[in-house]
Amino acid sequence: MSTAQMRLIGTDPEQWAEIAYRDESLVTQLDGHLTADQAAESVTGVPTSSSTTPVTVVGMIEALDVEDGHTVLEIGTGTGYSAALMCHRLGEDNVTTTEVDPGVAARADAALETAGYSTWTMTGDGLLGHPRRAPYDRVIATCAVRRIPHTWVRQTKPGGIVLATVAPGSWAYGTGLAKVTVNGDGTAEGRIIGESSFMQARSQAAAPLAGDLSARAAYADSEREAKVAPTLLEEWMPAFLAQLATPGAQLVRATREDGASLRYVFDADRESFAAFIEKGSGWTVRQGGPAALWDDIEQALIAWQDAGRPDVSATRLRVTPRSHTYWIGDTPALRWEHRLV
Structure with missing residues (x-):
């Protein structure tokens, strides 16, 4: 993962609003602990939490196809921005959001409360989902995962959708946004709907x-x-x-x-x-x-x-309790089964 720079921004509300709605990601934590309020000047480090671009956040929520009354589990609370948008759309009681970093979770919960949303902000390993409020109509991840955890599939209602960035090799790029629909037999199937880039889930980040x-x-x-x-x-x-x-x-x-x-x-x-x-x-x-x-x-x-250089959206995906299978068209050389061990 590359290094990034973070600096403390002034408290002028107009400056904050201008920065928050710019179409760029804002690093909010470095090296798993350092936040801007702890730095007196510009510092560098490895990004471990950020605020994703508004365009990306809204695009993912639109791709989630939420409807009135749907319940959503979000993996990776971050700043709480996407959770706030989903609370506005669905109501605070229908949104559960999990964050592995206690400090990040506490700041997000405070921000959500300030915005008027007393939602379910949980601290824990999002790869395990949150079974206490399952099943969900939708699961959305704002971190990249090497494979879609089957816990997310199990905690989603049949006909529900799981949306997550998959990075099979933990690269910072060359990743895809997977959208799969859960079947009644505990499997899920769908495709990669486009390019997507998020920080790797902490437990899966490659050293x-x-x-x-x-x-x-x-x-x-x-x-x-x-x-x-x-x-x-x-x-x-x-x-x-x-x-x-x-x-x-x-x-x-x-x-x-x-x-x-x-x-x-x-x-x-x-x-x-x-x-x-x-x-x-x-x-x-x-x-x-x-x-x-x-x-x-x-x-x-x-x-x-030889297949004409199809883009990432040509990739299909099937998830079972024991494997992930990806394929593009009918070419055997463009089919991969990743067995879970």
């Missing part, structure tokens, strides 16, 4: 790779010319496909002392890597470990190109 990357990739089992340039992974849809093909992998960019571009894909769980070095007009890939990571990613990227 940055540490140490000498070149040493980690020193011993390769194979070396060849890459059929597809790894720079393609800097595009949204190829990055999404790479995560579907290798869910545990991380992409790392680096530059050698002589200025040559380097790219790595590491999968710590499978003790495997793919290392790339740019040579002339192409790239050489070295792979090591029991999993040939680039072979899997490359196969998916080539199949995607």
